[in-house]
Amino acid sequence: MVYHERAAWAQLIASILTIGAYAWLMLTNPDPTTSWVPIMLWTISIGIVVSILITILWGIAVGLRDKESATASDMRDTDISRLGGRVEHAFLIVAALAVIVLCALESDVFWVAQAMFAGFAISSLLGGITRVIAYRRGLA
Amino acid sequence: MMVKPTLVTNTIRAHREKAGLTQAVLARTVGVTRQTLLAIEQGKYSPTLELAFQLARAFGVTLDDLFDYPED
Numbered sequence: 582m583v584y585h586e587r588a589a590w591a592q593l594i595a596s597i598l599t600i601g602a603y604a605w606l607m608l609t610n611p612d613p614t615t616s617w618v619p620i621m622l623w624t625i626s627i628g629i630v631v632s633i634l635i636t637i638l639w640g641i642a643v644g645l646r647d648k649e650s651a652t653a654s655d656m657r658d659t660d661i662s663r664l665g666g667r668v669e670h671a672f673l674i675v676a677a678l679a680v681i682v683l684c685a686l687e688s689d690v691f692w693v694a695q696a697m698f699a700g701f702a703i704s705s706l707l708g709g710i711t712r713v714i715a716y717r718r719g720l721a
Numbered sequence: 722m723m724v725k726p727t728l729v730t731n732t733i734r735a736h737r738e739k740a741g742l743t744q745a746v747l748a749r750t751v752g753v754t755r756q757t758l759l760a761i762e763q764g765k766y767s768p769t770l771e772l773a774f775q776l777a778r779a780f781g782v783t784l785d786d787l788f789d790y791p792e793d
Contacts, residue, residue, distance in 0.1 A: 583754050586756070654754065655752070655753040655754050655757050657754075657756075657760060658754075719764070719765025719766055720760075720765070720766055
């Protein structure tokens with residue numbers, strides 16, 4: 582497994598953990614509308630760190646066996662990365678439009694933030710799924 | 722861009738085995754990872770035109786010898 586495929590898996594795993602943790606913390610919170618800021622910021626921060634840690638530790642484990650696979654990449658990785666990026670971009674735009682609509686409706690800032698978080702989460706999740714499928718099933 | 726199977730087939734694996742080359746050696750020769758060469762052999766990834774020429778040149782054959790695209 583090449584570096585970028587491991588990074589795609591790390592992103593997918595971190596996205597699932599982040600979404601799951603955020604949903605659990607918000608649903609079990611007695612008053613999420615007032616205490617969502619630290620929950621959201623910590624969840625995003627820890628999600629990014631987890632993704633980086635998985636990539637690094639997995640890279641070290643692979644590098645011990647096969648040094649070349651630890652860092653090697655080529656045009657296939659670029660193509661798959663571009664495909665995943667397009668999916669992520671599309672969902673970020675949907676989230677941005679949702680935020681504009683919520684602002685136009687003068688919605689509470691809580692719902693504006695939830696919409697943006699959902700956009701980040703879904704785009705990261707689907708971008709990761711797209712990359713993993715492209716690596717497993719092919720990109721032809 | 723949709724993920725779909727390519728109609729292009731190739732005989733890279735047969736040529737590689739005939740030449741006694743491992744995937745790792747051939748991949749290094751044409752400058753790609755072993756995983757990419759495997760994906761090309763299995764029809765899961767279409768190589769760029771430049772890479773296709775490099776592969777053909779590595780075996781000393783033409784593109785037509787290495788790749789096939791079905792008639793309509």
